[in-house]
Amino acid sequence: MTRQRQIIAMGGGGFSMEPDNPLLDDHVLAATGAAQPRVCFLPTASGDAEGYVHRFFQAFADRCEPSWLGLFNREVDDVEAFLCAHHAIYVGGGNTANMLAVWRVHGVDRALRAAYQRGVVLAGVSAGAVCWFEAAVSDSFGPLSPLRDGLGLLPGTCAPHYDGDPERRPAFARMIAAGLPQGYGVDDSAALHFVDDELHEVVASRAGPRAYRVELVAGAPRETALPARLLG
Numbered sequence: 001m002t003r004q005r006q007i008i009a010m011g012g013g014g015f016s017m018e019p020d021n022p023l024l025d026d027h028v029l030a031a032t033g034a035a036q037p038r039v040c041f042l043p044t045a046s047g048d049a050e051g052y053v054h055r056f057f058q059a060f061a062d063r064c065e066p067s068w069l070g071l072f073n074r075e076v077d078d079v080e081a082f083l084c085a086h087h088a089i090y091v092g093g094g095n096t097a098n099m100l101a102v103w104r105v106h107g108v109d110r111a112l113r114a115a116y117q118r119g120v121v122l123a124g125v126s127a128g129a130v131c132w133f134e135a136a137v138s139d140s141f142g143p144l145s146p147l148r149d150g151l152g153l154l155p156g157t158c159a160p161h162y163d164g165d166p167e168r169r170p171a172f173a174r175m176i177a178a179g180l181p182q183g184y185g186v187d188d189s190a191a192l193h194f195v196d197d198e199l200h201e202v203v204a205s206r207a208g209p210r211a212y213r214v215e216l217v218a219g220a221p222r223e224t225a226l227p228a229r230l231l232g
Helices: 023-032 050-060 079-084 096-106 108-117 168-177
Strands: 006-010 038-042 065-068 088-091 121-125 133-138 145-147 154-159 183-186 190-195 198-204 211-217 220-226
Touching: 006 023, 006 154, 006 183, 023 038, 023 088, 023 121, 023 190, 038 050, 050 065, 079 108, 096 108, 096 133, 108 121, 133 168, 154 168, 168 183, 168 211, 168 220, 183 190, 190 211
Parallel strands: 006 121, 038 065, 038 088, 088 121, 133 154, 154 183
Antiparallel strands: 006 190, 133 145, 183 211, 190 198, 211 220
16 A cells, blocks of 8 residues: 555546546556555445445446445444555545535544545545545535535645536636635546645546646636646
8 A cells, every 4th residue: 555645636537427438547546556456435425326336336346346435324333444444535426515514423534534644545526526625616505605614635625527517617716716715626537636735747538628726816816727647
């Protein structure tokens, strides 16, 4: 198991959005450095949707040792020990605010921090991307709004689906101007790869998608494009 702390935050993509394009998911597996990595799926944001779990196992069964942690019908006693025994934890999309609330009730937030410090690769898409940051641009409450109580493993704000939802970019700009921490917008099919809390690279599963650094400069939001390395 790698000793580096790694987070791979996908704006969109992976098995749930690109079932015929495994490149982002392959990147997560490769980051573990293990020949047969143990990967745990956390589908909390979808309410542990059965179909989502099934699709995860279909996508990963031939490439790793997959497992999942259910919290709506919980069977695992020691959550921290369970999660820390994996090489990677993959968080699915859905309602970010609900997911964070459920995690905190069950102590998953503390367990994820422990796993991160031990070098377990943390990854996820959409809600599973923004949860690692301090804040997010989220539709958890219906209309896009700031979500300010992320896990805070990474500083700043993350906005997923930056090119897939036409409202994300202007909403993020307004929120930055109103005081939301600066951060990143991430296109569908692109991912931010952090190593030891620093952005290591941006990767993409197809040509075109990228990420953006979004900052407040002289009182106005400013984007800086971060070109992506095309996987595969």
